[in-house]
Amino acid sequence: MELTVESHGPGGPESSGTPTLALSGVSKSFGSVVALRDGSLQMMPGSIHALVGENGAGKSTLVKIIAGLYQRDSGTFEMEGRPVHFRSTADSKAAGIAVIYQEPTLFPDLSVTENVFMGRQPVDRFRRIDKHAMRAEVVSLLQRLGVRIDPDRPAEGLSIADQQIIEIAKAISLDAKALIMDEPTAALSRRRGRPALRRRPESARRGPRPVVHQPPVRRGLRSLRHRHGDA
Numbered sequence: 001m002e003l004t005v006e007s008h009g010p011g012g013p014e015s016s017g018t019p020t021l022a023l024s025g026v027s028k029s030f031g032s033v034v035a036l037r038d039g040s041l042q043m044m045p046g047s048i049h050a051l052v053g054e055n056g057a058g059k060s061t062l063v064k065i066i067a068g069l070y071q072r073d074s075g076t077f078e079m080e081g082r083p084v085h086f087r088s089t090a091d092s093k094a095a096g097i098a099v100i101y102q103e104p105t106l107f108p109d110l111s112v113t114e115n116v117f118m119g120r121q122p123v124d125r126f127r128r129i130d131k132h133a134m135r136a137e138v139v140s141l142l143q144r145l146g147v148r149i150d151p152d153r154p155a156e157g158l159s160i161a162d163q164q165i166i167e168i169a170k171a172i173s174l175d176a177k178a179l180i181m182d183e184p185t186a187a188l189s190r191r192r193g194r195p196a197l198r199r200r201p202e203s204a205r206r207g208p209r210p211v212v213h214q215p216p217v218r219r220g221l222r223s224l225r226h227r228h229g230d231a
């Protein structure tokens with residue numbers, strides 16, 4: 001099964017400089033099942049990539065290796081020119097990688113705002129959690145993503161689409177070096193998915209962070225080309 005990478009922006013194989021992420025010849029098996037064979041990906045700062053392949057091609061496996069959820073059996077993985085060996089998702093997070101999985105991972109009892117800032121709440125000069133700053137940041141993020149979600153409501157009861165929007169807001173606010181999305185739009189309606197996707201290239205251009213977006217296969221390349229106006 002074929003796994004291809006479609007790149008836009010300064011991330012093509014001909015580009016020079018040190019890639020933010022570079023994986024080469026990466027393979028992963030589970031028992032006798034080869035989940036990923038010889039996967040390669042190079043992400044330059046500011047670039048956008050789409051991983052495209054049939055169901056079972058190994059897209060999620062590659063994403064999980066980058067996220068530190070799985071360890072590769074073979075191949076090389078470098079970040080900014082240095083070899084990395086992530087043992088856990090905490091390792092990849094600490095290295096500046098934000099991942100959005102197919103299934104949302106929000107805490108149902110916490111508010112939308114608390115979920116966006118889970119584990120890294122800003123503090124004021126008295127070292128108290130700065131709720132005003134948190135809320136203002138979330139309001140601004142949701143506005144940029146073009147959605148109306150109450151920042152004070154609990155995550156519980158939100159639709160899957162809205163939960164994914166919160167995940168995207170969280171990833172953007174992390175200001176990570178690389179943002180990886182494993183088909184978060186599969187659960188999004190056209191109304192919700194379109195505006196959220198339109199924001200990706202804009203946010204990638206603002207900072208030096210490359211984006212891997214793993215879109216639903218049929219729509220992926222078309223939507224990337226459409227957004228970049230070179231269809």
Ligand SMILES: Nc1ncnc2c1ncn2[C@@H]1O[C@H](COP(=O)(O)OP(=O)(O)OP(=O)(O)O)[C@@H](O)[C@H]1O
Pocket residue numbers: 030033034035036053054055056057058059060061062
């Ligand atoms: N933890 C696991 N244990 C056993 N087999 C696995 C595991 N994870 C993935 N696989 C197998 O590896 C192959 C690749 O799976 P993967 O989820 O990476 O594909 P994918 O390209 O993301 O597919 P989809 O488009 O359906 O999301 C599949 O055949 C899958 O059944």
Ligand SMILES: [Mg+2]
Pocket residue numbers: 059060061182183
């Ligand atoms: Mg998958």
